[in-house]
Amino acid sequence: MNISPDPWVWLAAFLTLCVFSFLYKDNILYRFAEHLFVGVSAGYLVALTWHNQIRPNLIVPLFVEGNLLYIIPLIFALCYFGRFVPRLNHLIRLPIAYVLGWGSGVAIPAFFQRDILRQTQGTLLVPDAFARWDSGLWAVIILVGVISTLIYFFFSRERKGIIKPTANLGIIFIMLGFGASFGYTVMARISLLIGRLQFLLGDWLGIIR
């Protein structure tokens, strides 16, 4: 056992135990750690916004380097504060419209490429997929899964005839997807616990390497 002499490690260990104490019941130590976290996060965010966004992207280019073009983003940014003055409330639409327009223009073609075109290509049964029997089988399962799941979300026709069993098959695929996601979520949560215990048993108490 080789207990850490570092006071910061002790502080982190104390806060970890404060948060874990909630598992027994809500208490003042847990609330102290929670409030401290919220306060530190808020302060960190303010400092981060100033040093990483406002100062290098507006203050320095406009007021230090004298680049007057930056007056335009400054005016746009000030429009956001129109929200606080009822007569100027409408000004907020300008920067929001700009951000939405730019963002949509940049993202929509890329989204189409990433999620529609390439994913549809990946679902098609191409000869290469049948180079091995197992990859061919998976390709067929993916195709059946995609079609049956899409039919489950097709609400324009009454569920009878061939649509009913296909939609029911879609439910099975959806449930399998939920199951996989839940399994991975459990894994993630256990990983977080392992990380904290590695810190407590290793970095703090020195029981493990």
Place this chain on the structure above:
Amino acid sequence: MRFLSYLTKIPRRFIFLAIALAVAIPLVIPIGIPVNVMPQSKRLFEAVDSLNSESKPILISCDFDPQSLPELYPMLMAITRQCYAKNIKVILMALWPQGTGMVEMALDELSTEFTKEYGVDYAFLGYKFGVAAVLLGMGENISGVFPVDYYGTPVDSLPLLRSVRNYKDISLIITLSTGDPGWRQWLLYAQSRYRARLGVGVTAVSAADVYPYVETKQVTGFLAGMKGASEYENLVQEKGYSTGIFRATQGMDAQSLGHLLIMIFIILGNVGYFYARRQK
């Protein structure tokens, strides 16, 4: 039979304690449960392993914070160790401000294991705000987006970055991502738009979402949570690239026993539930 009806009333605190013990004991007394390497992890390892000192550098983006440290930090360490051992040049950056702390910690830890020269063997660009603008800008001119590195040195003065203009000069991008911004944005802008080769390391929560992109080969390979990190560590150890501490591998016994116990509790809860329903 009273025992069966009790199964639905196991105290919550008992379950917490049991899971804590199931996770803590294997950390202190390792069992050595073997870890099978999944094909997608091996693909990422092989993509990195196919490179050498003459190859274009690798870009690793640390898009995570301390909250995801148990899952993603071991990935960062294992991939960087492999690159260092093979003399592959590494460029590091972050889309999350807290990611810079993770990178500094890793570089500090690795400096005791490898002797590498900053600016020649590796470089750290730091964090930049504005995801879409950053990723699109890097597709045109990296030094336009990052005129100076994390330490304030002009990137044009770093020998490693003089030959790197945009994604075309990077052999592989690996994003270690805990959410947004992260792998989705890299896939959207760097891969879909600029056809950059992309590897992904994600927390287990996001893992199920990545599979469709692996199937279509939009993602070269990917690591899922602590298990993926452990697989990568095993591959790095097998090749003899490092003899350092591998934290994800240390945690896998605890992971397996934790899962086993949760499965037992789920089965017991269901048995108790169906028994109680039959009694009504």
